[in-house]
Amino acid sequence: MNKLTMDKLVALCKGRGIIFAGSEIYGGMGNTWDYGPVGVEIKNNIKRAWWKRFVQESENSFGVDAAILMNSRVWDASGHTASFSDPKMDCKKCKSRMRADTLISAHAKGAVNPDTMSNEEMQEYIAKHKLVCPKCGNCDWTPIRQFNLMFETSRGVTDENQNKIYLRPETAQGEFVNFLSIQRSMRAKVPFGIAQVGKAFRNEVTPGNFIFRTIEFEQMEHQQFCKEDDSSAFYSQYKEKAMNFLLDIGFAPEHLRFKDHDKLAHYAKAACDIQYLYPMGWEELNGIHNRGAYDLSRHQEYSGKSMLYTDPFNGEKYVPNVVEYSIGADRLMLAVLCEAYCEEELEGGDVRSILKLHPALAAYKVAVLPLQKNLSDAAKPLYERLKKRFMTAYDDAGSIGKRYRRQDEIGTPFCVTIDFDTLENETVTIRERDNMQQKRVSIDEAEKIIEESLRV
Ligand code: ATP
DSSP, X not given: OOOOOXXXXXXXXXXXXXXXXXXXXXXXXXXXXXXXXXXXXXXXXXXXXXXXXXXXXXXXXXXXXXXXXXXXXXXXXXXXXXXXXXXXXXXXXXXXXXXXXXXXXXXHTTSSOGGGSOXXXXXXXXXXXXXOOTTTOOOOBOOOEEEEOOOEEEXXXXXXXXXXEEBOSOSHHHHHHTHHXXXXXXXXXXXXXEEEEEEEEOOOOOOOOTTSSOXXXXXEEEEEEEOGGXXXXXXXXHHHHHHHHHHHTTOOXXXXXXXXXXXXXXXXXXXXXXXXXXXXXXEEEEEEEEOTTHHHHHHHHHHOOOOOEEOTTTOOEEOOXXXXXXXXXXXXXXXHHHHHEEEEEOTTSOEEEEEOOOTTTOSOSEEEEESSGGGHHHHHHHHHHXXXXXXXXXXXXXXXXXXXXXXXXXXXXXXXXXXXXXXXXXXXXXXXXXXOOXXXXXXXXXXXXXXXXXXX
């Protein structure tokens, strides 16, 4: 069958109400995307499954929903004001701005790692290999400069009295600045975790790739606060937990791999990514970092508030270490869609496109389909009943085959068909998306089958 390309996925998402280009009627706005009725359900389900695993089912994990706009001192403490930047250069011919490191990565295919190169070394590489502008094909670049990725805005009561503030470039600081409040209010004992799902904003220059890298995105993060001696064990534990979560929501093991960072931040003890095999190749899906005591120590220094934790058992005082696990909800959505998409040739030569989503992630869990339009009166009460428990679609337009295809394309795991027997004995036909098998069951049984499929 045909290979999935990003263009094909973008077209499917647009046509089936999953994801649309942002501000489309005005010609769009680069690297912004809007989730449609089907997409918002899938994304919410991804976030729900993540929260269930990393908060609900994780002992001593606490959720938080911190403000996007924070005191700008937070970003001084975190180091973002000084050094949250990408190496960029402009094409002198067509004026496109490009990231030097991504241009080199795409060319070198692993032979060199731009993360370990200085701007001068990258410039030399680009000149030596004559790397051209992907937009106009010329090799005439301005010198590489570092550009800060934070979006600035201002806050003030009068025009003269404006303070510069930032849209947060990551959610992590919301977890760190609430460490003391959460520890005290929840009487939490180290080790414990703080999790958050929320928006982050980065003024990124990107080479496309749909929702892989956008300027506005959501992160799902878990920060584990622990003693220094325990941090390596938690790092390994979170690597395993992060991988298991992906496998449990339907990823094939051969499409995922760990990749250690070649260059560590000066405070970090270890860092790795889980990469996924996207249509454009292996790229980061999530990161896991053993960050030492850097984050809380910096906030202690900049805020003047003590971040010392006192061990209730032996009175030992220390600034907790952090093991961070961070994954983009949108980047995971992209990986989930790529992983789920497939095409099957049917008898007679027709091709059906399917999103083989884990039922827990599917937008609609079931579609109610009256076999013929004159069965709508019998089908409506079933629809009313099912939608109280599950996201349920209803479709009575077109042939039954076409209606099945429409549900397959958006990943609905079950279709329930109402026919004349339903009127006699209250049974329905339930069809499974992946193997297209159908069986006749009572309505109670159909509900049970759907319910059981939703476990992650
Ligand atoms: P990258 O190397 O891809 O720029 P990063 O290492 O800067 O990512 P982190 O700051 O560690 O990423 O962010 C954690 C996670 O947030 C990433 O693994 C990714 O899933 C997601 N993420 C980061 N930047 C973006 C973005 N611009 N668009 C969508 N998701 C993002």
